[in-house]
Amino acid sequence: MSRNALALGTWNVNSLRVRLPHLEQWLATSPVNVVGLQETKIVDADFPAAALDRLGLAGGWHGQRTYNGVALLSKEPVQDIVRGIPGYADDQARVIAGTVRGVRIIDVYVPNGQAVGSDKYRYKLEWLEQLRNYLAAELALHPLLAVVGDYNIAPTDADVHDPKAWDGQVLVSAPERTALGTVLQLGLCDVFRRFEQAEQSFSWWDYRAGALRRNAGLRIDLILANATLAERCTGCWIDVAPRRWERPSDHAPVVASFDLTG
DNA sequence: ATGGCTAACATGGTTAGA
Numbered sequence: 001m002s003r004n005a006l007a008l009g010t011w012n013v014n015s016l017r018v019r020l021p022h023l024e025q026w027l028a029t030s031p032v033n034v035v036g037l038q039e040t041k042i043v044d045a046d047f048p049a050a051a052l053d054r055l056g057l058a059g060g061w062h063g064q065r066t067y068n069g070v071a072l073l074s075k076e077p078v079q080d081i082v083r084g085i086p087g088y089a090d091d092q093a094r095v096i097a098g099t100v101r102g103v104r105i106i107d108v109y110v111p112n113g114q115a116v117g118s119d120k121y122r123y124k125l126e127w128l129e130q131l132r133n134y135l136a137a138e139l140a141l142h143p144l145l146a147v148v149g150d151y152n153i154a155p156t157d158a159d160v161h162d163p164k165a166w167d168g169q170v171l172v173s174a175p176e177r178t179a180l181g182t183v184l185q186l187g188l189c190d191v192f193r194r195f196e197q198a199e200q201s202f203s204w205w206d207y208r209a210g211a212l213r214r215n216a217g218l219r220i221d222l223i224l225a226n227a228t229l230a231e232r233c234t235g236c237w238i239d240v241a242p243r244r245w246e247r248p249s250d251h252a253p254v255v256a257s258f259d260l261t262g
Numbered sequence: 263a264t265g266g267c268t269a270a271c272a273t274g275g276t277t278a279g280a
Contacts, residue, residue, distance in 0.1 A: 112280055153279050208266035
């Protein structure tokens, strides 16, 4: 990887308290120098900043008790940290943004939605509209922009292990995909699909029913980049290995590398 | 088979995840 390479990761850790050793083990071999975390499930006062500092990571975090929580951590300085979506009074901690080496990075934990038609589903769609408006404004401000995170939407049936079984379900339903489409139409690219990938590539597998063994997964963790940044993307991959470790998160980390030369 | 598993909060059983 070149000197000006930025390796940007995203990982839903499903409790940073539990997964701190996993993060450390992953970083020991992964080239990532910036990572967005989701579902940290820890209030800011208890955030393991000192332990992360010993791993060479600093940045920003935005947490709450029990649920949600995001963090943007880097081996390089993180500037201009913004928590939440400005102007949107959301009591759930789902967004944090910062700038690393001139790249604006927005880390998101999109609501799950629980079930099509539920109150949480309606919140998910409303939340995605707020995200779209936020990203439209951010794209006008930042020449290089990435939006990483757990989108809780499988973009197409190619991102679903069994499209028939999932047809119309939450994470896959047409209104969710349309909402994600309006985000992509702002000029953001799902960089994973810029490269040749194995079929049945997923980033999440249910803990239950041997889903990982059967590769019964979904690709719902995405790295989006604006056109200028996407052109500089040199690779994007899902690191399945940490999903196979002891006491894993149900999500695998995803990484995209960018050549920032010039 | 509407199950299966994991985490938080709590300290048994509920809520939530996806």
